[in-house]
Amino acid sequence: MTQQYSADEQAPEDLRRRPVVYTIPEMEKVEIQTNITYKTVEDTALKLDVYYPPHYQKQTALPAVIFIHGDGPADFLKDIKDSGQYTSWGKLIAASGLIAVVANHRSTEGLNNVVGVANDVDDLMTYIREHHKRFHINANRLGIWTCSGGAPFGLRSALYETPKFIRCIVCYYGFVELKAYYQGLYGETNYSAPVFSEEDFDEFSASDLLLRRTRDIAPLFIARAGLDYAELNAALDGFIGEALSQNVALTVMNHPTGQHAFDVLDADARTEEIIEETLEFLQTHLLQ
Numbered sequence: 001m002t003q004q005y006s007a008d009e010q011a012p013e014d015l016r017r018r019p020v021v022y023t024i025p026e027m028e029k030v031e032i033q034t035n036i037t038y039k040t041v042e043d044t045a046l047k048l049d050v051y052y053p054p055h056y057q058k059q060t061a062l063p064a065v066i067f068i069h070g071d072g073p074a075d076f077l078k079d080i081k082d083s084g085q086y087t088s089w090g091k092l093i094a095a096s097g098l099i100a101v102v103a104n105h106r107s108t109e110g111l112n113n114v115v116g117v118a119n120d121v122d123d124l125m126t127y128i129r130e131h132h133k134r135f136h137i138n139a140n141r142l143g144i145w146t147c148s149g150g151a152p153f154g155l156r157s158a159l160y161e162t163p164k165f166i167r168c169i170v171c172y173y174g175f176v177e178l179k180a181y182y183q184g185l186y187g188e189t190n191y192s193a194p195v196f197s198e199e200d201f202d203e204f205s206a207s208d209l210l211l212r213r214t215r216d217i218a219p220l221f222i223a224r225a226g227l228d229y230a231e232l233n234a235a236l237d238g239f240i241g242e243a244l245s246q247n248v249a250l251t252v253m254n255h256p257t258g259q260h261a262f263d264v265l266d267a268d269a270r271t272e273e274i275i276e277e278t279l280e281f282l283q284t285h286l287l288q
Contacts, residue, residue, distance in 0.1 A: 019088035021267040022275040029054035029283035030094035038127040048103035048121035050135050051094035063141035063286035064099040071149025074107040085264050096279045112194050121153045140165045147172035153205035172223040173260050178204035180235035207242045219249040221281045223274050225258035
């Protein structure tokens with residue numbers, strides 16, 4: 001999630017405690033390896049947790065879903081993998097018969113550390129693939145789940161040079177264009193804002209990466225919140241249009257009354273339907 005709170009919105013700690021508003025059987029029976037350091041930067045250990053299905057004997061490597069979380073201030077993102085949203089998503093994935101990897105990455109610090117976060121995500125993907133035997137992960141069958149301000153980084157990882165080992169992509173209420181995220185934070189003109197060139201924006205533009213792809217991309221699932229930030233949905237709708245024009249294997253589910261972070265904020269039938277379809281999408285493209 002992206003932390004953009006006004007006085008009448010959820011307090012950060014209250015939001016961090018909220019789990020996903022959907023459950024399936026045996027979620028509480030999954031096995032978890034916790035606090036594995038995949039990278040140390042500036043004396044800070046970036047850690048990941050690995051969620052395994054109940055009763056998994058680890059005799060056969062399983063596909064895995066890698067979570068690239070949203071953005072926010074460094075204090076809010078500290079150990080975000082332990083928040084209610086990500087622990088419950090990890091359990092949902094594992095109880096669905098897949099492995100989930102939930103990791104921390106750094107804050108962009110108001111888009112002043114974009115390169116650092118991109119490096120964290122790249123290093124996370126490399127670490128998982130290099131240590132796949134340790135984690136009993138099928139390194140050639142990976143999915144990415146990303147959301148909000150993490151989407152420019154998660155989608156860049158999935159779309160840049162279209163790696164064959166990425167078999168499916170899920171994006172929830174995502175800033176698919178870094179430029180849209182920038183405009184949402186700073187507006188059109190703000191002299192205190194970090195400076196980006198158009199080439200910089202293009203590197204973190206899902207639409208631009210789609211145009212420059214060299215092969216078919218993995219099937220893509222987009223969950224859209226109808227009441228989301230205007231800049232976010234405008235960019236997201238543009239990306240959906242470009243994906244359709246390129247005949248991408250695309251699933252779009254819109255929550256007309258959904259808020260940003262509807263998976264933890266909106267306990268209603270449409271949210272449950274979208275999450276259920278997400279799990280089925282991941283099972284279809286990773287297990288079959």
